[in-house]
Amino acid sequence: MAKHDTPMLDELEKGPWPSFVTDLKRQAETHPECWDILGQLELSYEDKITHWKHGGIVGVFGYGGGIVGRYSDVPERFPGVEHFHTMRVAQPSGMYYSTKHLRAMMDLWDKYGSGMTNMHGSTGDMILLGTKTENLELVFWELTHDLNQDLGGSGSNLRTPSCCLGESRCEWSCYDTQDICYALTMHYQDEIHRPAFPYKFKFKFSGCANDCVAAIARSDFAVIGTWKDDIQIDQAAVKEYMAGNFPANGGSHKDRDWGPFNINKEVLNLCPTRCMWMEGDELKIDDSECTRCMHCINVMPRALKPGKEKGATICIGAKAPILDGAQFATMVIPFIEISKENDYENIIDLIETIWDWWMEVGKNRERCGEAMQRIGLANFLSIMNVEPIPQHVREPRSNPYIFWKEEEVPGGWERDIIEFRKRHAA
Numbered sequence: 001m002a003k004h005d006t007p008m009l010d011e012l013e014k015g016p017w018p019s020f021v022t023d024l025k026r027q028a029e030t031h032p033e034c035w036d037i038l039g040q041l042e043l044s045y046e047d048k049i050t051h052w053k054h055g056g057i058v059g060v061f062g063y064g065g066g067i068v069g070r071y072s073d074v075p076e077r078f079p080g081v082e083h084f085h086t087m088r089v090a091q092p093s094g095m096y097y098s099t100k101h102l103r104a105m106m107d108l109w110d111k112y113g114s115g116m117t118n119m120h121g122s123t124g125d126m127i128l129l130g131t132k133t134e135n136l137e138l139v140f141w142e143l144t145h146d147l148n149q150d151l152g153g154s155g156s157n158l159r160t161p162s163c164c165l166g167e168s169r170c171e172w173s174c175y176d177t178q179d180i181c182y183a184l185t186m187h188y189q190d191e192i193h194r195p196a197f198p199y200k201f202k203f204k205f206s207g208c209a210n211d212c213v214a215a216i217a218r219s220d221f222a223v224i225g226t227w228k229d230d231i232q233i234d235q236a237a238v239k240e241y242m243a244g245n246f247p248a249n250g251g252s253h254k255d256r257d258w259g260p261f262n263i264n265k266e267v268l269n270l271c272p273t274r275c276m277w278m279e280g281d282e283l284k285i286d287d288s289e290c291t292r293c294m295h296c297i298n299v300m301p302r303a304l305k306p307g308k309e310k311g312a313t314i315c316i317g318a319k320a321p322i323l324d325g326a327q328f329a330t331m332v333i334p335f336i337e338i339s340k341e342n343d344y345e346n347i348i349d350l351i352e353t354i355w356d357w358w359m360e361v362g363k364n365r366e367r368c369g370e371a372m373q374r375i376g377l378a379n380f381l382s383i384m385n386v387e388p389i390p391q392h393v394r395e396p397r398s399n400p401y402i403f404w405k406e407e408e409v410p411g412g413w414e415r416d417i418i419e420f421r422k423r424h425a426a
Helices: 007-011 020-028 033-047 099-112 133-145 177-187 189-193 235-242 295-299 345-361 368-375 377-383 413-425
Strands: 086-089 116-119 126-129 203-206 221-227 276-279 282-285 310-316 330-336
Touching: 007 033, 020 033, 086 133, 099 133, 177 189, 177 203, 177 221, 177 345, 221 345, 235 282, 310 368, 330 345, 330 377, 345 368, 368 377
Parallel strands: 203 221
Antiparallel strands: 086 126, 116 126, 221 310, 276 282, 310 330
8 A cells, every 4th residue: 555645644743742643654664554544534634524434334243332333435545444443442440451461452453453542532442443344353252252351332322331540549539430330331231232222321430529531521421429528627737738848739730830839829719619718727618518629629638638428429411512512411419329239229220210211202313411401400300300409500590480290289279270270271
C-alpha cells in the first residue's frame, strides 16, 4: 500500500503537542493499512464528510455486541480499510493491568489487527482499532481462551461497566467501586453481549463526588460515593494549613507560586452553600447545608475527610449529544447504602425497575435520560417509587398550574370539584 499525500493532516504534526498523525505514520511502517487510514481521513477533510459507510452489522458467533463494524465507502482507493472493524475489550475494574498482560494484548493485535489502540474509550473498554472480518473469530478465540478477557458492550445493550480506582488507591472513596463494578459486570453478561434495549445503557461507579470516571456526565446510571453524617475535621491540621505549614490541594500546585494560603479565599468563599465559617481559629461546618461537593476536602485533605456513614448518590440519565444534546444525570436517590453482603440487591432492584419502564416506553435510539425528559421528572419519580424532595427541583416553576391525581385529593370541596368536572366532561 502506497503512501498518500496528506497536506492537511501534516499540519497536525506541527506545534508542541503529540500528534496522532505522527503515531499513525510510525505504525504504518509495520502495518501498511495505516497509510490508507491517513489517506481516507485526508479525503474526509477535503470533502467535509466521513467516508465510513453507515451501518454494516458484524460480530462473532453468539454475541450481538462487542464489535463495531467499519466499512470504507471508497474501498477502491483505500483497499487497506475496505473493512476496518473495531473490537471493544472489557477492561478490568479500575483498569489495573500487568505489563505482561498488556504486552500479550498488543502482540495479539499486532498479529491480527492494525496495531492501533485506544486506551481507553469513553465507555471504558480497551479499544482495538482496525481488523478484517475474517480475523474477528481468531482474535476472539485467543482473547478469551489464552488471555482470559472478554469483549465489551456495543450497540443497544448494556455497555461495559467502568469504575474509578476506589478504595484500592483513594482514601476518599465511600464504597468499593471495583467490587460492585465486577459484580454487576458478571451479573449482566447477557445484557452486555446481546442487545435488547431501545439504545445503549451505561453504568459508571465513582467512589466520591470528584467523579474521576465522569459518571454524572456520561452514564445512564451513575453511582457516586457520598456520606450521610458530618465531615470529619482535624482542627489542629486546619491551623497548620492556615499557618502555611501544609501545602494546599495536596501540593498539586507546587510548580506554581499561588502565594500564602488564604482559607477565606480558597475554601470558605468557594463553598457553594456557604455552610462553612471560622469561629476564632476553629473551622465550623453546618453539615445540614453541605452538598458534599468535596471542594474543601480537596483543598485541605489533611484537615478534612468524608464522614463515617458512607454510601452513594444515584444519578440517572446522562448522555452525550444524539437527539436532544448533552445533559448531565439527574439526582434521583440522594443516599443509598452500598453493601457487598446482600450482593448489591438494592442497586440491582433500582436498575431493573428503570429497565422495565424504559424497555416499555423508550423509543428507538432514545437514551434513558431522554425518555425521562419526555415523560417528566415527576412521572419518573412516581415510577421509581421515590418521594419528591427539594433537591429534585432544578428551577422554580415556570407556570402556575398544578394538576392533582384523584387519589391525592383528600376529600371535601376538592372532591366536589373533581365530581363537577366529571359531570360536565360527560
